[in-house]
Amino acid sequence: AAAVQEWDLAGRVVLPGLVDAHTHLDKSYFPIPNQSGTLLEAIDLWRAHKGYRTRADIAKTVRQALRTAIANGITAMRSHIDVEANGDLATVETVLAIREEFRDQLDLQLVALGYPGGTREQRQTMRSALDLGLDLVGGAPALTANPHAEIDACFALAEATGKPLDLHIDETEDPQMLSLDYLAAKTKAHGLQGRVTAGHCCSLAFVDNATVGRVLDNVASAQLNLVTLPSCNLVLMGRAIQPVPRGMTPVKAILAHGINICAASDNVHDPFNPFGNYDLLQIANLTAHVAHLTGTAEIQTVLEMVTTKAAQTLNLPNHAITVGSVADLVVLDTTEPLHAVTTVPPRLATVKQGKMLLRTTITQTWA
Numbered sequence: 001a002a003a004v005q006e007w008d009l010a011g012r013v014v015l016p017g018l019v020d021a022h023t024h025l026d027k028s029y030f031p032i033p034n035q036s037g038t039l040l041e042a043i044d045l046w047r048a049h050k051g052y053r054t055r056a057d058i059a060k061t062v063r064q065a066l067r068t069a070i071a072n073g074i075t076a077m078r079s080h081i082d083v084e085a086n087g088d089l090a091t092v093e094t095v096l097a098i099r100e101e102f103r104d105q106l107d108l109q110l111v112a113l114g115y116p117g118g119t120r121e122q123r124q125t126m127r128s129a130l131d132l133g134l135d136l137v138g139g140a141p142a143l144t145a146n147p148h149a150e151i152d153a154c155f156a157l158a159e160a161t162g163k164p165l166d167l168h169i170d171e172t173e174d175p176q177m178l179s180l181d182y183l184a185a186k187t188k189a190h191g192l193q194g195r196v197t198a199g200h201c202c203s204l205a206f207v208d209n210a211t212v213g214r215v216l217d218n219v220a221s222a223q224l225n226l227v228t229l230p231s232c233n234l235v236l237m238g239r240a241i242q243p244v245p246r247g248m249t250p251v252k253a254i255l256a257h258g259i260n261i262c263a264a265s266d267n268v269h270d271p272f273n274p275f276g277n278y279d280l281l282q283i284a285n286l287t288a289h290v291a292h293l294t295g296t297a298e299i300q301t302v303l304e305m306v307t308t309k310a311a312q313t314l315n316l317p318n319h320a321i322t323v324g325s326v327a328d329l330v331v332l333d334t335t336e337p338l339h340a341v342t343t344v345p346p347r348l349a350t351v352k353q354g355k356m357l358l359r360t361t362i363t364q365t366w367a
Helices: 039-052 055-071 086-101 120-132 147-161 179-189 202-206 209-222 230-236 251-256 280-290 296-304 308-313
Strands: 014-016 018-023 074-082 107-113 136-139 165-169 196-200 225-228 261-263 329-332 347-352 355-359
Touching (some): 086 120, 147 165, 179 196, 225 308, 261 280
16 A cells, blocks of 8 residues: 655664563652662662652653653563562553553563562562453562572463463573573473563673583573673672672673674663663664674664564564564664764654654754
8 A cells, every 4th residue: 555654764774662571660760879789789779768759750751761761762572570479460550551642653572570480479469460460470589598499480471370380590700590491491491482582691600611601501491581781780789809700691602692682771860770761772783882792783683673683582573674664663863774883873763563653853053
């Protein structure tokens, strides 16, 4: 059919919509100074302050986050939502309502981030959050006394509810903490290949190459999806180690093993990370810098880590610029595809299912 509206892009780059595979919408734009800059202080600050936020406060910042993301070309997102205590269910209800508001603008998957193996209240809150409509079982096993038992509890809940899993894994510099290996074995034992995602995986950067290779062989056979989170991990990891490490999972080795890995925003303007603006091209640029992915083919791969590889993690079909694919698109103010990563160009338009959501006009006047 003939187009209702035509726009001559004059050779500008069009990409599949950007896909942010790991965010924390409930925390975004709630900045609390983290004096030590550590993960543990961030967690303590969040727990101490989150109860002061009203539903209206949460709704305001979640809308701000989603509008910012859409303006930056994001057409799909997965967000973890804290569900540690019964009081968190009000936040769950608020985020679910806003997801409905934005249903024609952005695909939003929601993960119940809690402790399936914790106290009775924690277990009940997780189940209630999933019953309300959250899509995936989440957790942070490395923050518990027995990470393997916590992973077992996550799988038991996933099996009981029929939900896939997306876990925070090994967000630590401790080389003894390699629960990623156990997660891979558990995934294969449950026959959940391709349905489990592991975010962070930082401790893999603190072990020898032989250990990395052995663990990644298991990850590959389990078909785990991995997510690297460079901004937050550069902020939180390595605070007490000399020489100071980068703290990001070894992306090059992961790619060499044929494992699906994407890059995502993680925390934005909160106790965990004072930086960020839901700009996945900026995240791609940072990933390329930190992971030494600087060759032409490598830069192209990094671009896929925020588009097609991220879409694979979210199990989004037909996320490509091909005939018959879903028309989720972002237009960039550049004519060079690799500049999407190397120069982080402005976004000129975001298109969702063939509908232009917004169009940005850039004017530059030299005096």
